Amino acid sequence: MSAGEGAGVDAPVRRAALWVPDWPVVAAMAAGGLAADAPAAVLHGRGLVAVSAAARAAGVRRGMRRRQAQSRCPSLAILPHDEGRDARAFEDVALGAEEVVSGVEVTRPGLLMIPATGAARFFGGEEALAEALVVAATERSGAEVSVGIADGLLAAVEAARGSVIVPAGGSAAYLAPLPVASLGHVAAERRQLSAVEDMTGVLERLGIHTLGALAALPRADVIARFGSAGAWAHRLSGGGDLAPPVLRRIEQDIEVRCDFEEAPRDVERIALEARRAAEALDTALRDAGVRCLRVSVAVVTERGEELERTWRTDVGPREGAFARFMADRVRWQLEGWLSRTSAGPEVSPPASLTLTARDVVGGGAEQAFLWGGVSGADARAHRAMGRIQGLTGAEAVLLAEEQGGRDPRDRVSYVPWGQVGQVARRVDRPWPGRLPDPAPATVLTPPEPVRLLDAAHRDVVVTERLHVSAAPTWLALTGEDAAPVDAWAGPWPLAERWWSEDASRRAYLQVALRDGRAFLVASRRGEWALEAVYD
């Protein structure tokens, strides 16, 4: 070992690397339902970032442009890049490996590190460990994996790519003949990869083609030329390690399922079932020694309809009150389901109830808000809202959120307090045709019919060319006499979703009356309606 090496890191850790070739494209193909032997590639920006084996056989390479790739292989399926999908799908592989060993480190989606020493002793040899890993990960995820074992990070990765086991102490010799470009194989993300590629490009032009040649250079010179990236490369190419592996425990979602023999219909049965399910979940969580941040409650009816809602559990309950807290929410949801009349003519009774604890964390490891826990005022308000929900049900207390939209009704989404809402339409999109500020302080839902009259007391109409037939002079609100109009503006036409069933076409008019009141009225198919009041 060279003199400069002893500074930070001890002898490299012996580890097993589990590598899935072309992971992004494997994950994308699985998500897209493509067969494993189809030619496919993942495109990001202007170049391909991953290529399937079949596509590679047809001459498609990583980094090619779309057109170039398609000219080599016309049947190539181009799939979108999605790091979230890659990471999610890789959980399956990680879980498979977790069945064999207790702690794994995900270097990046597609590459896992496992400390090999103890596990190999347990399995009675490194070959046995590698075999067990391959079997477990393949069975769980269906992906083709390869495992290699060596000292140090880079050697383990290279060993995995070659499916070999490098004997202890042989890493430097194993790495020495490999090209410097293999440094890119340990890069965790794209940006790091491009930095490494820049460096290896320079190294090659300097005549340093192999890792052995790089490792033989004086460490100080490499650092002087390449900075910290050079230090990183030099240490890895000599078979050294950067840092001991960071292990994590993967906590699986915990699920409790109740099948009803007889569907609960009355309030007492519902309350009973809700409590039973919540207690079962609480027990399951406690047995596993974990807590969760979200619980999703799913009800399946006898007709197979599904209703799923997710509740946050990090806001309300303290230790011990979890079962009661959850029971209330489950009860509300069951009651809401049974009393749901708007959805269809008859309500199908629930057949089963599933509670799934998500975002499971080890007990005591929940993360409170960034600045300490819930503040006193927040906790007080949360308690008050919980109490109101207990009085009248979940839908009684709403939190509003601004969402993208054009008219004042569309721009708000309401979520019962404590429930995790769907992603609203984005506010930062342009929304052309949005009504101008100031926003009305009273928004009528549903709109009330009004009559807008001209000077001769005839109804004002919005013409096909979007003009008003005459200047509005009188506005007759429901239950009021016609009041004189002082000023008005519009009509502002708004045609939304014309391609779909819920298409709407309307024209808005702002009207100020002589007595100082101001209104927003809209014309739909010749009928005027009071939409909002600027009061």
Place this chain on the structure above:
Amino acid sequence: MTAPATPPVPPAAPERIARVRSLLTGVEGRLGIVRDVAVTGHSVAGEASPHLPPSRTLPVDDAVAPLLPGGVLRRGSVVSVEGATSLVLALIARASQEGSWAAIVGMPHVGVIAAARRGVDLARLALVPHPGVDAAAIAGACLDGMDAVVLGEGVALADADRRRLAARARERGTVILSAGPWPGAHVVLAVERSAWSGLGAGEGRLRSRTLTVARSGRHLGRTDRVDIPLDAEASLFPGREAQARRRLRLA
């Protein structure tokens, strides 16, 4: 085991406290920390000294400050606002921004966007649109947990309920804002007239308005009228406008 023969003499307690205090203020000064934002953030002459930990008032926007005695919402008081939802929203906006929770009970039609534009933090705004027959219990629960509770006109409350709620608000230090008449309110704000500008005959749009508010109340003596601007739009060319005004004044 041997105890030290003479323990070091501790400095006298008051001296130590003074030293710690001065250290603390030094740190606060260096880091720019302001203690008790609710009070010092809106300093009003003659108001509570900044050393009362839970402040006895809620701050309000400068635009509506002239309507309230002392320019603040006194905790535990009842303010009734008649004739303008915007005014209600404007009254709770500043407090909400500074971390207070607010609830709006029994106003199913309240414009949430208008509230947000006035500065109400929607993450700390609970809406109970349809309290139904449990209105008194719900309003009571809100008074316990929130700093400001807006009660809509349609909330089913008997006069006895109102008295009970007002007493509870006084005890918990919550402000009740009633959109509609409330017998015995400390401050009654009745909007008499609103004058909009920006709208013409077929062109323009509603831009800004002036509310004429008649102010009365239990300790306010006779009714007086205050004009306040709401929805005043920031000028596109503030510099130029000021220049023009200066030029006019010179001429």
